[in-house]
């Protein structure tokens with residue numbers, strides 16, 4: 001597919017980003033704006049041998065390439081389809097991978113190195129490569145990492161890698177990198193995006209990126225996706241500058257700027273608990289059934305005493321506490337930190353952002369596990385009400401985002417938990 005074949009988007013000039021993608025017609029939340037197959041992908045090192053190197057599907061019965069014993073495939077079909085990318089690499093792979101030159105690279109450069117070799121191998125290929133070469137280069141020139149296959153014009157390609165390379169995820173967990181030239185050519189960044197990418201994994205096929213509208217989009221409106229997690233409230237501007245060469249001026253970044261310096265989160269536990277309660281009440285997250293799930297723009301009426309929560313370190317801290325205690329207990333701590341984290345997500349993420357739905361699902365699972373050993377009927381009913389409320393939030397958001405990644409994605413998990421809840425009565 002090329003820029004001329006697009007149905008729902010067209011390219012227009014942009015005052016600072018060269019071009020932008022705008023909708024050609026009104027789009028409803030949940031619509032697929034663009035479907036774009038990967039031109040090349042590479043698995044993270046910890047996923048090698050777990051997923052097929054061609055279609056990236058998880059499998060317990062993969063077959064190793066007999067040439068390098070490094071790439072694994074579902075079957076002969078996947079191996080044949082991957083061969084045009086892999087053939088030059090295959091013969092040289094083992095000596096290259098064990099070389100000091102390769103071993104000395106940081107992990108992301110090792111990935112780039114393989115991706116660059118894959119990407120440039122089927123050089124005869126079509127308009128994808130031409131589109132990639134028409135992409136904007138990153139702000140600074142870096143020499144390409146050594147590649148195990150000679151790559152014509154690697155310099156010119158590599159200059160476009162950093163700011164046009166996508167992270168592929170399942171259940172919102174990243175597991176590979178990929179090149180999707182058409183999506184790169186089209187979508188600019190916003191920290192309050194109206195669209196987001198999801199990945200469709202089908203055995204035997206290259207991964208497809210689907211860009212989904214997160215809310216209704218008007219005709220002529222710019223369609224933006226997030227390049228970075230919008231929860232990186234303090235560090236994101238620096239990353240935009242270094243990696244992409246721009247300064248973000250979206251409503252969230254402007255809002256943060258107008259709030260000014262963010263005070264520290266108090267150390268005193270009683271004061272902190274009181275402020276967290278204040279945040280949760282402000283968002284309405286303790287009464288999720290009646291909470292209006294409209295996310296709150298950061299500047300608008302955020303009481304000054306709870307601005308301290310706009311520190312990305314604190315979000316990271318809460319997330320760590322939640323993930324540890326939701327696995328190992330105590331569940332009270334997990335539910336408390338998880339509910340505050342949900343309030344934070346509703347504060348910083350845009351409407352229907354998939355991370356909100358994913359976290360609500362994790363919270364629902366935690367409340368379910370917490371309810372199991374409860375003998376006290378009132379406590380148990382309270383926990384079950386929390387499971388239902390979180391499931392409903394999760395279904396609403398992830399239902400709109402649609403199926404993603406492995407095994408039906410999080411939607412399949414929602415259905416399973418809902419069945420358990422229904423059996424409970």
Ligand SMILES: C[S@@+](CC[C@H](N)C(=O)[O-])C[C@H]1O[C@@H](n2cnc3c(N)ncnc32)[C@H](O)[C@@H]1O
Pocket residue numbers: 014016017018019020134135136137138163164183184185186187188189190243244245246247248249
């Ligand atoms: C993936 S490309 C986006 C497509 C690009 N607009 C084009 O004309 O081909 C990424 C580059 O677009 C520009 N860009 C993306 N989002 C931007 C934004 N919000 N503000 C300014 N420039 C942006 C930056 O130069 C960035 O390195």
